[in-house]
Amino acid sequence: MVDFGFGLVPSSRINLDLFDKGKYEELAALEPDVRICMACGSCTAVCTAGKFEPTSLREAIEDIKNARADKALQMLEPCQLCGKCSMVCPRGINTRHLILSINKIYSEK
Amino acid sequence: MTPLSYLLAAQAEVPEVIDRIPSGFSYFVIPFTVGVAFMFCWLGVGLIRLLADIPKEDRIKFGKSLFIPKVALKNIKELFCDCLFHVKIWQRKPLLGYMHSAIAFGWFMIIILGHIEVALFVPARLNVTRGGLFYPIFYRYFVWMNPGHTTLRGSFFFFLMDFFLLYILSGIALAIFKRFRSIVLGMRHTTKPSFADRVALYSLWMIFPLRLLAESFTADLSGGSFLTIPVNQFWHFLFGDKLWFMPCWWAYSICLGLFFAAMPFSRYMHILTEVLWILLRNAGVKPNHPRKGVAEAEIYACSSCGLCLDACPMNVQKKNLKYSSVYFIRFLRRHNEKKINAIADKCLMCDKCHALCPVGVDAPALRRAQRATVNNTMPYNYAYLDASGSVQPSEPGRVHSRFAAAENGLSPESAPADSTQPCHANPGVLYFAGCMTHLTPRIIKSVEKVFKAAGVEYAFADREGGICCGRPLMLAGRTDAAAKVIEANKQMIEASGCKTLVLSCPICYKIFKEEYHLEGINVVHYTQFINELIAAGRLDVKKTDEKIVYHDPCELGRGCGVYLEPRAALSQVGTLVKASKEYDESICCGGSLGSLTLDTHDRAKISQASLQALLSGNPETIVTACPLCLKTFSEAVSRGENLEQHVKVKDFAEAICP
Numbered sequence: 001m002v003d004f005g006f007g008l009v010p011s012s013r014i015n016l017d018l019f020d021k022g023k024y025e026e027l028a029a030l031e032p033d034v035r036i037c038m039a040c041g042s043c044t045a046v047c048t049a050g051k052f053e054p055t056s057l058r059e060a061i062e063d064i065k066n067a068r069a070d071k072a073l074q075m076l077e078p079c080q081l082c083g084k085c086s087m088v089c090p091r092g093i094n095t096r097h098l099i100l101s102i103n104k105i106y107s108e109k
Numbered sequence: 110m111t112p113l114s115y116l117l118a119a120q121a122e123v124p125e126v127i128d129r130i131p132s133g134f135s136y137f138v139i140p141f142t143v144g145v146a147f148m149f150c151w152l153g154v155g156l157i158r159l160l161a162d163i164p165k166e167d168r169i170k171f172g173k174s175l176f177i178p179k180v181a182l183k184n185i186k187e188l189f190c191d192c193l194f195h196v197k198i199w200q201r202k203p204l205l206g207y208m209h210s211a212i213a214f215g216w217f218m219i220i221i222l223g224h225i226e227v228a229l230f231v232p233a234r235l236n237v238t239r240g241g242l243f244y245p246i247f248y249r250y251f252v253w254m255n256p257g258h259t260t261l262r263g264s265f266f267f268f269l270m271d272f273f274l275l276y277i278l279s280g281i282a283l284a285i286f287k288r289f290r291s292i293v294l295g296m297r298h299t300t301k302p303s304f305a306d307r308v309a310l311y312s313l314w315m316i317f318p319l320r321l322l323a324e325s326f327t328a329d330l331s332g333g334s335f336l337t338i339p340v341n342q343f344w345h346f347l348f349g350d351k352l353w354f355m356p357c358w359w360a361y362s363i364c365l366g367l368f369f370a371a372m373p374f375s376r377y378m379h380i381l382t383e384v385l386w387i388l389l390r391n392a393g394v395k396p397n398h399p400r401k402g403v404a405e406a407e408i409y410a411c412s413s414c415g416l417c418l419d420a421c422p423m424n425v426q427k428k429n430l431k432y433s434s435v436y437f438i439r440f441l442r443r444h445n446e447k448k449i450n451a452i453a454d455k456c457l458m459c460d461k462c463h464a465l466c467p468v469g470v471d472a473p474a475l476r477r478a479q480r481a482t483v484n485n486t487m488p489y490n491y492a493y494l495d496a497s498g499s500v501q502p503s504e505p506g507r508v509h510s511r512f513a514a515a516e517n518g519l520s521p522e523s524a525p526a527d528s529t530q531p532c533h534a535n536p537g538v539l540y541f542a543g544c545m546t547h548l549t550p551r552i553i554k555s556v557e558k559v560f561k562a563a564g565v566e567y568a569f570a571d572r573e574g575g576i577c578c579g580r581p582l583m584l585a586g587r588t589d590a591a592a593k594v595i596e597a598n599k600q601m602i603e604a605s606g607c608k609t610l611v612l613s614c615p616i617c618y619k620i621f622k623e624e625y626h627l628e629g630i631n632v633v634h635y636t637q638f639i640n641e642l643i644a645a646g647r648l649d650v651k652k653t654d655e656k657i658v659y660h661d662p663c664e665l666g667r668g669c670g671v672y673l674e675p676r677a678a679l680s681q682v683g684t685l686v687k688a689s690k691e692y693d694e695s696i697c698c699g700g701s702l703g704s705l706t707l708d709t710h711d712r713a714k715i716s717q718a719s720l721q722a723l724l725s726g727n728p729e730t731i732v733t734a735c736p737l738c739l740k741t742f743s744e745a746v747s748r749g750e751n752l753e754q755h756v757k758v759k760d761f762a763e764a765i766c767p
Contacts, residue, residue: 033708048544048577052493077490080594081585082544082577083702087740092709097454100585100705103487 018067023105027064031101033093037061043085043095049078057085057095060102069106076102125263126230129253129330133234137250137359138243144366145242151373152381155409159385162402167394174392187387192380193217197467198416202295208287209467211280212313213380218273223248226266246365249324250358254332263332271334274324277317285314298424300415300435305374312368313377319361326354376413383468386410390469399449399478400441411438411470417462422697423455425718426711434462434472441475451706453479457715458584458703459663464693473703480586480705489590494576494597538567539607541621543614544577545736552613552736555762559639562766563648568605575601580620580664581702591624599625611638613762615665615735616702622669634665636675636734636761643678643765650765655683657764658728660719660742661695662735663703675734675761682765686726696722698733700741716745724756734761 003011028034037058044056055078063072076099085095160168174180190196193214199206223245227234231252234244244251254263283294291299302310324333325340333341344352372378386406396404413435423429430436432455440448453476463471540560546552560567578598582591602610602625609631612618618634621627633641642648657679665671672692679685690696699715720742723731731746733739742758749755 031706046548048574049493051574053490073488074490077488078493079489080491080577080579080590081581081587083581084544084548087545087548087700087737094706094708096581096585096702097705100484100487104483107488 014066016067019065020067020069023069024064027101027105030105031094031098034061034098036091037093038091040090042088042090046084046088048082048084049080053078055079057099064102064106072102073106123255123258125255125258125260127253127255128231128251130251133240133244133251135250137355137362138247140366141246141362142243144369148369148372155373156385159402159405162405163394164397164402167403171389171392171394175388180391183391184388187391188384191387191468192383195467201465204283204294205296208280208283208294211276212284215273215277215280219270219277222266222269222273247358247362249327249331252331254330259332264334267332267334271336274317274321275336278321281314281317296415296419298415298418298430300413300418303375303439305371306376306413309368309371309375309377312364312371315364316361316368319357319364323354323357323361326352326357376411378409379412379468382406382409386468396475396478399475399482400444404475404478407470407475408438408442410468411435412468413439414467416465416467417472420461420465422457422459422461422699422715422718423707423711425714429711432456434470437472437476438470449479450483454705455707456704457697457701457707459697459701460667461694461697464667477584477586481588484586485588487587489587491590491593494593537608538565538611539570539602539605539609540567540611541570541575541617543571543612543617545616546613547574549736549739549760552739552760552762555760555766556613556635559642559648559762559766563642565642567611568607570601570605578617578620579624580616583620584703585705595620595624599627602627602630609633609638611635613736615662615668616737619664619668634669634671634734636665636678637671639762639765640674640678643681650681652681653683655730656686656728657683657730657732658686658688658723658726660688660698660723660731660733660738661691662733662738663697663701665734666695667693678765679732683730686728688723689725690722698738698741700737702737713745716741720745724754727754728756730757730759730764732759732761732764
């Protein structure tokens, strides 16, 4: 879609050409659980930090897949690593390590 | 028989011991001297480097601690008990304890007695310029006993030397046996020795048999006792009058030299470093880096004995052996960055290896420090903590007031009889549930039930959900971020004006006790609090004949030393049965937040092992005092793999107030 430079709502355009496959594979190598997320949002529902700031691991994973790693990192900044999300995850994702791994891989410039 | 006094007097005139070799030197001492000199140089440089790496204030603290009588006494006690007698191993595995103390204490006594002998009979030789370094070690080679002038004193030393040599030899025999059948001595797994370990190990095995050989060959010249004299007579019987004893002394010296030269690179470094580590530990100096300074002393104090291999809950699967503390420390020692990080992240931080370590090496703390080198610099944004910490939440619609209790003063939640009291009538008890308890609301429910039954006036700090205690951040190595969270919680608790803080999560309890420094506030775990309520007669409990087994949560038991209170309370409501592993040997439930990379499959295996240990006494109910354990065990029991009997899993408060 052509960007005319103005709009009534903020652009929600997703440009998948910007998706960094190399980094995603790196992340999946470090924490393979990233692939098995089914985006149910249980993690978001129980999130301790989510009560104060819009924090959501589900959204962060989606953001990464949608080539918005910067948004994902920002989304995870308030996280306190309390581990509630890992306890409720129906897929048994090691969420704490996933969050640390996302930080580790996508913070590198 | 000649009186003793006469013998002692006679000794003054006719020397009992004559320097057989006037120069006091023989070429065979060279290997030993070179080896030992190399070791001392290496250790000297290492010690200076190590002390230089310790921050200045810690160094001063360490220096001062040596002169504080209380610490000095503790030092002396621990040096004897840990380094020489290995009391901690004795208590757990008597045969292993015997083996270690035989070699350590026996060798120590032989060295000391050798020096005493030289000091008594040829004092001039103690001087370093006249062979003081090697003379006492090879004393028996250099002297000749004046026949007919041996005193009781001399015989006494002969006896002691032979006695301790036999003592060491029995230890060595056990050590060699252990290499092949360690299970007999109580060890399922042993560490794989590295190359330097092997060199040192085989020379250590050889040293004492060779010493016996060497001393027995010269026993007719330089004296001996019940062990060396008969062996000497046997050699005479075999080889006739003339004995060629030089090869034995050479071999003995070479083995000693090899051992000392290999020592700095092998696990036997612990013999000397342990001393430094005990002094540092008792001075209260903590490692601030996973490899430098205090940590280095800790790393080199590890004896690589492998007792942590059997202790580690991960090792129910053999593939996880490589993540044990002993290998973590070995790779730290070798600066193998890649392996260190993988191992550091795997650990459940259940602290069992630390609790069972005979040297007291705090490997979990080193793992935390190692995690910090990777994770501490990660970005975080806790601005919301300050915003919501103020009285006015910045976004009322979105931000919950996590300080409901603090803002209104402590308002009693349970309605007591005299509820006419104003809100600021401080009940003194603040209950902080924590994240994990909020995930298991049954705990909150039953804790409140207990409070109500006992008529406790309390305030609920985080009914609407609070923030994390900071311990999970600490465990992940994010100490700076944890400090922020701690600060925010601390403000809230201090503002509440409570006198007692009750926690239902051991993870919170540990960090509140250790890092919060809440002055004037009694921080208790709810097991302790409820036990006090029962003891004070405020809470009525009904005794049933339910068979209960209590699981010690890692952070509560090994972490904070709370073992007895929950058991005392539980014995009031049912019959406590024993688990096959309990107290400091209890096995982690597998749900620990400590591990960063352990996957669900491995965790389930650990839960199974832990359940097996708990069910050994055929209990009807498993009671635990940690929301994580409760959740993990509930899930494991409902999966029901390999479970013959059906058990209920209950929280501590549920068990007390059903």
